[in-house]
Amino acid sequence: MTEKATSNESKILIMNNRDVDNWLELMTICFKDSLERERLDIDEIRSTMKKINKVSYKIIMRLFRFKILNYLIKNGEKIVSASTLNINKKNGTISNVMTHPDYRRRGLAKKLVQHTLEKAKDFGLEKVSLEVKADNVGAIKLYEKEGFVRNYHSITFELENPSESLSTNINPLSIRKIDQINKELFDNLLDNCYQKRYFETRSREKMAKDYIPSRIMRFIMSKFANQQIFLFGLFNKKTNGPRGYIRAFTSRLEKGISISSPIVDKEDEIHLKSLLADIIKNIDPAKKYLKISFSKHRKNLMDDFLASGFTIIDESLAMHKILNKS
Structure with a gap:
């Protein structure tokens, strides 16, 4: 049932x-x-949303030039539409539309x-990014009308009970925790991991710099x-030479392990699954599921994961x- 519009719907609130x-x-x-x-x-x-709105946390974020703003439209006291602007220095991300x-x-x-x-421009942001479900045709059409350009198509896979489902096979590569990367190697591997258009608005040098968060x-x-x-x-067992990088995340918002685009050469992608087993052991073998995302153009990697019991989620x-060029 469609509800009646009210005058409140003309107001945008924080x-x-x-x-x-x-x-x-x-x-x-x-x-x-x-x-x-x-x-x-x-x-x-x-709990996280309420933390963000506390004065003490707002002060911390301001010091680090980090800001989160949630915009609302209400009908009476009921929120009927919303969006979020995340600000990190000169870049912004729109989410939760x-x-x-x-x-x-x-x-x-x-x-x-x-x-x-408009608020992003007022804050002097240079670029705004967002992510949208690939099948959300209406939202994509809206964003393109507002001047947004597509630059990356990602796919996310999930595996239940990864400690039991993944096995450590004979592998010419090994993994170990690191606190720095070989920037030249990292740059050379990027072309396998992302399509050319991805770098139209992303600095390869900054990607290498930001890969290990401050x-x-x-x-x-x-x-x-x-x-x-x-x-x-990722290291060659014989030579101990670096071969690539994997970044994993855990959070109290979810009960699994998430991995963002593995930075590896095409010839090493075949060894990824057994390396994931080692990573889970390093982080927490009790985690209930593993999620991994990467560019859809990596077809061989996609086929390998699908054949190994991963599902696309x-x-x-x-x-x-x-927005504003510096």
Whole structure:
């Protein structure tokens, strides 16, 4: 049933702690399938959202030039549409763009996206990025009309009970925790891991610099979501020479291990699965599932994971818009 519009729908508000439960209710309605598929803990999200709005945390974030703003449209006291702007120095990320099913087709999402972009310009941001489900045609059309350009198509796989499902086979590579990378090797491997258009707005040098997060970023991630980052180097067992890199995450928001695009050469991709078994042992063998995402163009890697019992749980497009050139 479609509900009546009110004059409140012309106002865009900033979220405060009193709105968190209402905001989460909207999230569970709009993103129900995604939340279940990604196994995110709503209670932990609630705790994190309330932390973000505390004065003490706002001061910490301001010191580190990090800011999170949640924009809302209400009908009475009910949140009917929302968006989030995450600011990290000169870059921004738009997320959580959602509208209650009873209030769709009124232009509320468009209004919020335009408002969020205007605020991003006001903050002097140079670029804004976002991710959208690859099958969300309506949202993609909206973002492209607002000037966003596609630059990355990722696919996420999941494996249940990875400690039992993955085996450590004979492997010419080994893994170990690291605190620095060989930047020349890292740069050489990027072309296998990402398509050319990805680098139209991403500095390869900055990617190498940011691959190992600073102590400040680790502190922020740990404080807000108890997120831990684990960095592993891949090494040739015979020569001990570096071959690639894997970055893994754990968080109290979810009960598994997540791995973002493995930085490895094409010829070494065949060894990834057995290396993952070693990584799980290093982090926590009791974790219930493993998620790994990478560019959809890595077809051989996709086929290998599908043949090994992994299932596809998500496909996303990364999009960006340039705002203010420095």
